[in-house]
Amino acid sequence: xxxxxxxxxxxxxxxxxxxxxxxxxxxxxxxxxxxxxxxxxxxxxxxxxxxxxxxxxxxxxxxxxxxxxxxxxxxxxxxxxxxxxxxxxxxxxxxxxxxxxxxxxxxxxxxxxxxxxxxxxxxxxxxxxxxxxxxxxxxxxxxxxxxxxxxxxxxxxxxxxxxxxxxxxxxxxxxxxxxxxxxxxxxxxxxxxxxxxxxxxxxxxxxxxxxxxxxxxxxxxxxxxxxxxx
Numbered sequence: 001x002x003x004x005x006x007x008x009x010x011x012x013x014x015x016x017x018x019x020x021x022x023x024x025x026x027x028x029x030x031x032x033x034x035x036x037x038x039x040x041x042x043x044x045x046x047x048x049x050x051x052x053x054x055x056x057x058x059x060x061x062x063x064x065x066x067x068x069x070x071x072x073x074x075x076x077x078x079x080x081x082x083x084x085x086x087x088x089x090x091x092x093x094x095x096x097x098x099x100x101x102x103x104x105x106x107x108x109x110x111x112x113x114x115x116x117x118x119x120x121x122x123x124x125x126x127x128x129x130x131x132x133x134x135x136x137x138x139x140x141x142x143x144x145x146x147x148x149x150x151x152x153x154x155x156x157x158x159x160x161x162x163x164x165x166x167x168x169x170x171x172x173x174x175x176x177x178x179x180x181x182x183x184x185x186x187x188x189x190x191x192x193x194x195x196x197x198x199x200x201x202x203x204x205x206x207x208x209x210x211x212x213x214x215x216x217x218x219x220x221x222x223x224x225x226x227x228x229x230x
Contacts (some may be wrong), residue, residue: 010026016103020036022036023037023200025103028043031077032112034078047085049213050081051162057072058146060186062228065182067145070144071095071144071180072086072092072095072148073096074098075229076098076151077099077104077117078150082148087119098136100130138177139173142178144180145179145183147175149175152166155189167199171204176203179228188221189223189224190222192212193210193224205229209226
């Protein structure tokens, strides 16, 4: 008899060694999943919190007076929910996405994840930058009205140890550096972090708050929001 795969066993679509370890794209039933160094990052099951990350930043900009065609920086391409949602909103101007894993970019450019992001990737406002996010915010000459960061499971649950620096004073100084006056920082997390809120305040960020986002299963995700210093 032929051997068939079980729907309960994920199918590995691609596995690569990147600069920060192994990244894997799997299909589990109808879902696509990204795994990094054995740690589950995200899948295509929901996306409401990733979309809310972008909307919360847009609403914070509007509440502070608004601005025409604001520039948006998305940290982390992931499965593409945040990018697709931002590109579907005509209010945004330039949309830059910083992703350090070449494999993830390839999965969106003609790979399995293109089913979610093809239209957004083709949008003339979209630019994908292959770079480490901490390095990018410390070296780029570009500035943005909003930064939406989703590269880890949260400030206290990072994918790799070197990501810790993003949520420390030096990393937040880089974020502040690329934020235009009155700009907004939004950081996705799988759980709230009072310690990160305190770090934001100590780094000079203002109007620091945390918004809970109900999800289909488990405890709510959150978005940490703050206005740039000055």
